[in-house]
Each structure stands twice: as structure tokens, then as C-alpha cells.
Amino acid sequence: MLGVNMRDLAIDRFLTLAEAALARCTGPAKDLAQTVITRWQSPAPATEAAATLPVCAHLPPPQTDLALAFAALAPRLTWARRGSATPDQAYYDSHANAVILGPKGLEPRDDLWIGATVMAPGTLYPDHSHAPAEVYIPLTAGEWWNTDMPWTDPGLDGFIYNPPGITHAMRAGAGAFLALWFLPL
Numbered sequence: 001m002l003g004v005n006m007r008d009l010a011i012d013r014f015l016t017l018a019e020a021a022l023a024r025c026t027g028p029a030k031d032l033a034q035t036v037i038t039r040w041q042s043p044a045p046a047t048e049a050a051a052t053l054p055v056c057a058h059l060p061p062p063q064t065d066l067a068l069a070f071a072a073l074a075p076r077l078t079w080a081r082r083g084s085a086t087p088d089q090a091y092y093d094s095h096a097n098a099v100i101l102g103p104k105g106l107e108p109r110d111d112l113w114i115g116a117t118v119m120a121p122g123t124l125y126p127d128h129s130h131a132p133a134e135v136y137i138p139l140t141a142g143e144w145w146n147t148d149m150p151w152t153d154p155g156l157d158g159f160i161y162n163p164p165g166i167t168h169a170m171r172a173g174a175g176a177f178l179a180l181w182f183l184p185l
């Protein structure tokens with residue numbers, strides 16, 4: 001049993017590599033990354049409540065060290081459709097989200113939100129918005145859009161920043177899509 005001030009090695013490894021990936025952020029994304037990193041320095045106990053969906057079969061082979069660390073956590077996560085998704089929407093059965101650190105996450109807490117989205121090839125995750133700003137770190141190819149930015153694939157060394165409240169979307173190309181998102185709450 002781990003003490004409350006310790007994380008298991010798999011979560012710790014993931015966060016170490018996430019911090020390294022967030023170091024690529026610039027401008028307002030850099031401030032967001034620093035805020036999130038500072039908050040996660042205080043660990044919270046993990047809660048194991050794994051759940052999967054058929055779309056998780058599309059979780060791709062890891063292409064980066066961060067993706068490899070994420071793959072070690074993926075089976076422990078609660079994979080679920082976006083709360084507002086309805087069966088008549090094209091992406092209903094071809095996307096899933098999971099929270100790693102944050103509300104209802106593997107490490108439940110209410111001061112930040114670190115999660116992942118997987119999508120089958122060709123899936124569009126429709127327009128949405130939320131009050132907190134957000135940084136995405138891609139773990140595969142994929143494209144992002146917001147009202148200030150044309151469709152963009154930042155590459156495996158890149159990032160996407162969505163300002164607070166902006167309407168944004170993302171889509172998979174010919175391959176499966178996997179990306180991490182980071183938001184201060």
C-alpha cells in the first residue's frame with residue numbers, strides 16, 4: 001500500500017514524461033503547462049475503476065516514450081464516451097475519453113484535468129468549448145481546429161493551445177488518433 005504522498009511508478013513515469021513533453025509549449029501554453037505541473041506535485045491516492053469501450057481496440061502502438069508510459073496506464077483508466085454524445089452522432093461509437101488525473105480520474109482530484117482521447121480512423125470529434133484553457137499533446141497524427149486556427153496537425157513534437165472558452169474540434173486522419181489534454185481547473 002502506497003502512502004498518500006507517493007504515486008505508483010507507472011503514474012510517476014507518465015508524469016515525468018508529460019512534464020518533458022510540456023516543455024515544448026510556448027506563449028500562454030507555457031504558463032498553462034507550468035500551472036498544471038505545479039499542481040500535480042501534490043499527489044492524491046489512485047482509485048482503480050477500469051472500464052473499456054470497443055473503440056479502445058484502436059489504441060495505437062506507442063510512437064513516443066510518453067505514449068509508451070501512457071499505454072501502461074490505459075488499461076487502468078475509465079474509458080467513456082463524452083457525456084453529451086448521443087447515438088445518432090457519427091462519433092458516438094468511434095471515440096472515448098479517459099481521465100488520468102482529475103475529476104473521476106485514476107488519480108481523482110479537482111484542481112486539474114489530464115486526460116486522453118482515442119478515436120478510430122476518420123472520426124471527427126465535433127465542436128465543443130469549455131471555460132478553462134487547454135493544451136493538447138498529440139500521441140499520433142491528428143488535426144485540430146479552433147475559431148482562431150485552421151485545421152492543423154502539430155506533429156508528435158508539437159502541441160495545440162486552445163484559449164479559454166474557444167470553440168474547437170479535432171479529427172483523426174487515415175490512422176487511429178490518440179492525444180493527451182491538460183487543463184487547470
Ligand SMILES: [Fe+2]
Nearest residue numbers: 128130134168
Ligand atoms: Fe477541449
